Amino acid sequence: MTISQAQISTAADNLAAAPAAQPRLKVLVIDDALDLRVYVRALLRKWGFEAVLASNGAEGLERLRAGDIRLVICDWMMDGMSGPEVCAAIRREDFSHYVYVMLLTGRTEDTDLVYGLDAGADDFVGKPFDAQVLRARLQVGVRILGLEERLAEQNRRLKQSHDALDRAYGQIQNDLAAAARIQRESLPVSDASIAPLRAGWLFLPAAKISGDSFHFFPVSADEIGFYHLDVAGHGIPAALLSASLSRSLVPHASAAGSVAGSGTYLDPAALLAALNAELCNPDGEVTSYATVIYGVLDPHTGAGRIALAGHPQPLLLRADGSVELLPKGGLPVGMFDSAAYDAERFHLAPGERLITYSDGITDCFDIDGNAFNLDHLCRLLAANRAQSSADLAELLRETVLGWRGDAELEDDVSLLIIERPSAAE
Incomplete structure (x- = not known):
């Protein structure tokens, strides 16, 4: 051109x-x-x-x-x-x-x-x-x-937002991991404090942190106390409430070594009633609730008292392999301020065990939708009663995870076994 x-x-x-x-x-x-x-x-x-x-x-x-x-x-x-x-x-x-x-x-x-x-x-x-x-x-x-x-x-702004979200997510994961460590530190690490009784336990959170909690501790010179709780829901809100309730269920030792307020902690029904009153919303609205077991047990005589608030019925594994269910209890704490609770007496003979558990075990489903129900749990406990409580808890962990398969747990799984050793041990 x-x-x-x-x-x-x-x-x-x-x-x-x-x-x-x-x-x-x-x-x-x-x-x-x-x-x-x-x-x-x-x-x-x-x-x-x-x-x-x-x-x-x-x-x-x-x-x-x-x-x-x-x-x-x-x-x-x-x-x-x-x-x-x-x-x-x-x-x-x-x-x-x-x-x-x-x-x-x-x-x-x-x-x-x-x-x-x-x-x-x-x-x-x-x-x-x-x-x-x-x-x-x-x-x-x-x-x-x-x-x-x-x-x-x-794209630049999206990358900045993505990077910020990545940092926030990483911080959340770090915080959750720290919370999980703290929560596990609040669980038993040894059964030495309840000697001559022995214990075994299982703790499998569905997420990093759990709404389940349990423990055992001295409440007087002659008796030990124990609790097992399961807060409704999952994740951070359930874990925070679980930690708060756990503090209320454990007596604090004074500087002189005595247990502060031990009278309340010796009365399971009164303690659950007080816990329910503390948790209920003054406006009557149910914002959160939990199922709880609280009991006391004499390590030397095996005589115990236990109260339930909506929690699955505890099991008594007898020396002959039979399994008994303790009576049902009252409503979960945090639902109605008028709820009433009763304490039931039980007895552990030498070689017998008390088992408490969360419904995450019996409501654990396999790939075909079959629940690991109470019957499965009772049969497993009876068939393996010769094992130690710690080994029995580990066997249950493997069995429940095998039952669930590759799928993630839908609910927190926890179990506490308190054993009165036989006279020969």
Whole structure:
């Protein structure tokens, strides 16, 4: 395409009317014809662009590598690299931004256009071209680059948000792991405090932290106390309430070594009533509740008293392998301030055990929807009564997890075994 001096002069005369674009978008013009480069530069300046010129493809690539040029006008037919070859070379470069390329060409065959698009061209302007058509095509490129910029900004913000969420999630996981460690530290680590009784236990949270809790402890010179609780729900709210209730269920030793408030802790029914009154909402709305077992036991005589608040019935594993269920108790604590609780007496002969557990065991389902029900639990305990309480708890852990298979636990699983050893031991 040959550009007349009159066309160049006319374009130059109109430069004064060009809007002052800040910042001005750089446009690279690659053409081996000097007159066309000068003409297009004049038009670009008039339209508010900054023109960068190159006389061949190799020079154009150097200009692109050296600056922040995002829009290219390139002739198809040139000495050295052709326009499509320049497009292909641009697409092979690892620019940090997208480069929009328009080819100037007199070719109109579909096969030529497909070839140019396949090489990496974004648009075509036919030669000889009308200045307003070129301007309109440039505006299309500008809009597309603007969309690309906005998309890049949105991606940047999304990445920032994602990174922030990742950090927050990591912090939450760290906090949960710390809470889980603290919760496990509140569980028994040894049964030495209740000698000559022995104990075994199982604790499998459905999540990192659990609403289940249990423990045993001296409440007087002659008796030990024990509790097992299961807060409704899962996760942090259940674990926080579980920790709070656990503190209420354990007496605190005074500096002199005596147990503060031991009278209350010797009366299981009164303790559950007090706990229920503490947890009930004054407005009568049930916001949270828990099932609880609390009992006391004389290690030397095996005589005990126990009260239930909605918790699964404790089991007595007798020396002959039979399993007895203790009577059902009252409503869970935290539901009704008028709930009443009664204490039941029980007795452990030498070689017998008291077993308390959460419903996460009996409501554990296998892949076919079959529950690991109370019958399964009783049969397992009876068949393995010769094992120690600790080994029995471990066997139950393996059995329940095997029953569940690869699926995650749906509910917290916990179990406490208190054993009065036989006289021969």
